[in-house]
Amino acid sequence: MTNSGIDSVQVYCKEKPRNLIEHLGDGRHYNINSKRGKLRILFGEKTFSSPVYNHDIANYILNMQY
Numbered sequence: 001m002t003n004s005g006i007d008s009v010q011v012y013c014k015e016k017p018r019n020l021i022e023h024l025g026d027g028r029h030y031n032i033n034s035k036r037g038k039l040r041i042l043f044g045e046k047t048f049s050s051p052v053y054n055h056d057i058a059n060y061i062l063n064m065q066y
Helices: 017-024 056-062
Strands: 008-013 038-043
Touching (some): 008 017
């Protein structure tokens, strides 16, 4: 990703984030610029009682402010 122009990466995690966090690490493997770049791990909150409404798009909308 060095010459691709990608400065920030957001990863959405639904359940069991420990393995994902260990795998991603601090982002150095992806050559994210340390001054401007960011690696964010965002978690979905189960706000709806029905699993039909708990999906990736709902998690994206809930985390748009970040």
